[in-house]
Amino acid sequence: MRPDAFRPAEFPRSANYDPDWVLDNMMGPNALWLTESLAESMELSPGMRVLDLGCGRALSSIFLAKEFDVQVWATDLWVDASENYRRICGAGVEDRVFPIGAEAHALPFAEGFFDAMVSIDAYHYFGTDDLYLESHLAGLVRTGGQLGIVVPGLVEELTSAGPPEHLQRYWEPAFFSFHSPAWWKRHWENSGMVTVELADLAPDGWRHWMQSDLIWSERLNKPTDEADMLAADAGRTLGLVRLVARRNEQPPARLDELEQGMNQPAHPLGEIVRDGNGTTSLRFERLLARPPEWVWRALTDSDQLRHWMPCDIVGPREEEAEVSAPFWDDIVAKYGIEDTVLAGRIVTWRPPSTFAWEWDDELLTYHLEPTPTGTQLKLTIDLGSKGPDVHLVAAGYHICLDQLCALVDTGEAPPFIDANPSQYEALYAQLAG
Ligand SMILES: C[S@@+](CC[C@H](N)C(=O)[O-])C[C@H]1O[C@@H](n2cnc3c(N)ncnc32)[C@H](O)[C@@H]1O
Numbered sequence: 001m002r003p004d005a006f007r008p009a010e011f012p013r014s015a016n017y018d019p020d021w022v023l024d025n026m027m028g029p030n031a032l033w034l035t036e037s038l039a040e041s042m043e044l045s046p047g048m049r050v051l052d053l054g055c056g057r058a059l060s061s062i063f064l065a066k067e068f069d070v071q072v073w074a075t076d077l078w079v080d081a082s083e084n085y086r087r088i089c090g091a092g093v094e095d096r097v098f099p100i101g102a103e104a105h106a107l108p109f110a111e112g113f114f115d116a117m118v119s120i121d122a123y124h125y126f127g128t129d130d131l132y133l134e135s136h137l138a139g140l141v142r143t144g145g146q147l148g149i150v151v152p153g154l155v156e157e158l159t160s161a162g163p164p165e166h167l168q169r170y171w172e173p174a175f176f177s178f179h180s181p182a183w184w185k186r187h188w189e190n191s192g193m194v195t196v197e198l199a200d201l202a203p204d205g206w207r208h209w210m211q212s213d214l215i216w217s218e219r220l221n222k223p224t225d226e227a228d229m230l231a232a233d234a235g236r237t238l239g240l241v242r243l244v245a246r247r248n249e250q251p252p253a254r255l256d257e258l259e260q261g262m263n264q265p266a267h268p269l270g271e272i273v274r275d276g277n278g279t280t281s282l283r284f285e286r287l288l289a290r291p292p293e294w295v296w297r298a299l300t301d302s303d304q305l306r307h308w309m310p311c312d313i314v315g316p317r318e319e320e321a322e323v324s325a326p327f328w329d330d331i332v333a334k335y336g337i338e339d340t341v342l343a344g345r346i347v348t349w350r351p352p353s354t355f356a357w358e359w360d361d362e363l364l365t366y367h368l369e370p371t372p373t374g375t376q377l378k379l380t381i382d383l384g385s386k387g388p389d390v391h392l393v394a395a396g397y398h399i400c401l402d403q404l405c406a407l408v409d410t411g412e413a414p415p416f417i418d419a420n421p422s423q424y425e426a427l428y429a430q431l432a433g
Helices: 021-023 029-040 060-070 081-090 132-140 173-177 180-189 205-220 224-231 251-257 292-302 329-335 390-410 424-430
Strands: 051-052 071-076 097-101 114-119 141-154 192-200 240-245 271-274 279-290 322-326 341-350 353-358 360-369 374-382
Touching: 021 205, 029 060, 029 141, 029 205, 029 341, 051 060, 060 071, 060 081, 060 097, 081 097, 097 322, 132 141, 141 180, 141 192, 141 271, 180 192, 180 240, 205 224, 205 240, 224 240, 251 322, 271 390, 271 424, 279 390, 292 353, 292 360, 292 374, 292 390, 341 360, 360 424, 374 390, 390 424
Parallel strands: 051 071, 051 114, 071 097, 114 141
Antiparallel strands: 141 240, 192 240, 271 279, 279 374, 322 341, 341 353, 353 360, 360 374
């Protein structure tokens, strides 16, 4: 290694750290450079409580504690907290850096506890989910506190043609979690919880990423594919995205309204999406505490459907199968349903990941993805041109999913006949506008 290669002038604070220590503990582009580049755009002052999410081997946590005299909760999934504790003690900051083993969807911290959150080369592993910031993270930072991330990203979003020609030989599926600064800004602000103050490409980020990769490959004697890719691209497509936002002082309008006496849903509201051609769809997302195979049975077995859908699915479980959807007897009696059996068809049957079926004029598509703690379920319901009553339909599916979550997570759901969608109708009426 050239003596100064690991000490570029742009990162004077990082230059004070032993390159061998950094190289032995880094897990991607030099974490100290990324942290220094982010920290210069954030307000960090002594004594602040900072969450370092996805800290890996805690290089960034140690750096922040030493450089800014903040307290850091060094939180990670893959790296054991005891291993990090040894490193933290070795760096002499055990009074200010606290190692925690946790998954990003189950963070064991009190609401509003942190003055700031940082995440270095980790947020894209879990944070591209539309509901993640709102449901799992932003609330842990006090209002007025800052959240900052650095992630590998893109100059601009890819077109439908995919990655550009010169990157195709290097491209991996995981790179589809890379996004542009504009995408990240919109993604975070959509939550209503934060206002983005900075969304840019770190100056010369791709070059620093490449440089640190080359040194690392040389050290580990491993192929230089990633550095080669970055050299071939030369910053045309790839870079390091910095995003800094501040927790909004005012809760978003929808939460305001909820606090004025409406029932707060246990699970997030779905989205009502209207395209320009007059068609409407609903989108829901749920995190469930069982693996996809388990959730698949709950979605497709008659004895499970009994607990969370108003009807059974009768017929072969295979693609293109004609099925019927008879409402359960007690549902027929309660709602005075006249057409007691609707026609249906299985459109996609790919256990345990995708199930789509039509009943009457609604197409339901379920996608299941494994997560470290169970399954992420995404449900899209295409409603065609259904108009004024869409909020009633949305409230109905919301209550079905409440039942499904209870069934999957706890093994039992309350009697479906008692489920009451009216509690959600006003909320969805507001969303429907
Ligand atoms: C590429 S490493 C970067 C680590 C460190 N920040 C650095 O820059 O050296 C990504 C880190 O994200 C963490 N991570 C990924 N998915 C996670 C999740 N669901 N919850 C918590 N941490 C996660 C991993 O444990 C891993 O240490």
